[in-house]
Amino acid sequence: MLDMSPSEQNLRACLSRFPSGVTVVSYQSVDGPRGITVNAFTSVSLDPPVILVALARRSRSHDLMARLPFTVNVLRTRQEDIARYCASSPDDYSWLPWTIGASPPRLEGALAHLICHPWRTIRAGDHTLYLGRVETLDYGDGDALGFFCSRFVPVPWPIPSQPPLPYDLFEQPADRP
Numbered sequence: 001m002l003d004m005s006p007s008e009q010n011l012r013a014c015l016s017r018f019p020s021g022v023t024v025v026s027y028q029s030v031d032g033p034r035g036i037t038v039n040a041f042t043s044v045s046l047d048p049p050v051i052l053v054a055l056a057r058r059s060r061s062h063d064l065m066a067r068l069p070f071t072v073n074v075l076r077t078r079q080e081d082i083a084r085y086c087a088s089s090p091d092d093y094s095w096l097p098w099t100i101g102a103s104p105p106r107l108e109g110a111l112a113h114l115i116c117h118p119w120r121t122i123r124a125g126d127h128t129l130y131l132g133r134v135e136t137l138d139y140g141d142g143d144a145l146g147f148f149c150s151r152f153v154p155v156p157w158p159i160p161s162q163p164p165l166p167y168d169l170f171e172q173p174a175d176r177p
Contacts, residue, residue, distance in 0.1 A: 012150075019148040021155070024086045025053050025061070026098075026105050027070040033098045033105035036061040037087035039147045040127070041072060049134035051114055054127045060089055065130050066121050069104045072132075074112040075145040077154040082107065083145060084152075103136065112139035 004010045026035040040054035051072060055062050075083055082096060097108040103115045116132025123129075144155040 016148070016150045019146055019153070019155075022075045022083050022145040022147050022152065023053070024073045024075060024082060024107060024110075025055075025065070025070050026073060026107065027061070027064060027068045028100075028104055029064060029068075032093060033096070033100060034061065034064075034093055035073070035082075035086040035096065035105075035107070036089075037083045038072075044131060050119055051116060051132050051134060053130050053132070054124070055130060056127055057123075058126070062128060065128075066118060069115065069117050069135075070130075070132060071104045071106040072112075072114040072116065073107040073110040074114075074139075075107075076109065076111045077143040077145050079107070079109065080145055080152045111142055111144055113137060 004014075020039040021041065023038050023041045024035040025038050025041075026033060028034075036055065036059060038053050038055065040052075042052050044050040044052050053065075053070075053072065055065060085096070086093075098105045099108050106113045106115070114132075114134050115136045116134050118130065119133040120131040121128055122131070141157060143157050146153045146155040
């Protein structure tokens with residue numbers, strides 16, 4: 001393999017080799033519930049509980065995210081149509097299966113929900129990193145929707161052939177003080 005320049009095309013192709021989950025970040029606008037498909041989502045801190053979502057500065061949701069509570073909806077495989085729809089910047093979100101209450105709207109049937117309040121924002125090139133403090137959450141079992149090589153892919157629920165690791169793989173016991 002040859003070293004390539006980090007042109008936008010090469011960078012997109014290279015980054016597409018990293019599989020990710022698919023989320024819809026939802027919030028309440030003056031026009032009703034809204035959502036944007038986001039695969040740039042990660043955990044930042046357990047104490048306090050903080051997550052990160054990255055939004056393109058040109059997206060319609062960008063400016064609202066800095067000041068509104070939001071929900072990160074982790075999608076199931078069967079919710080690909082919702083992911084595609086929210087990625088297209090539609091005007092009508094009324095057909096989506098919303099649960100609306102005291103918290104920001106959330107999508108019914110999602111694999112997990114993290115309800116967040118804005119905590120910090122960081123401008124990063126053509127995106128903004130929104131850090132949200134997790135206030136409440138819920139989750140279930142099932143297959144997740146993934147994104148790999150610019151395609152939606154199923155991420156099957158693990159077969160219980162072995163128990164989960166007794167530690168977080170990314171914070172191995174040797175790394176702890």
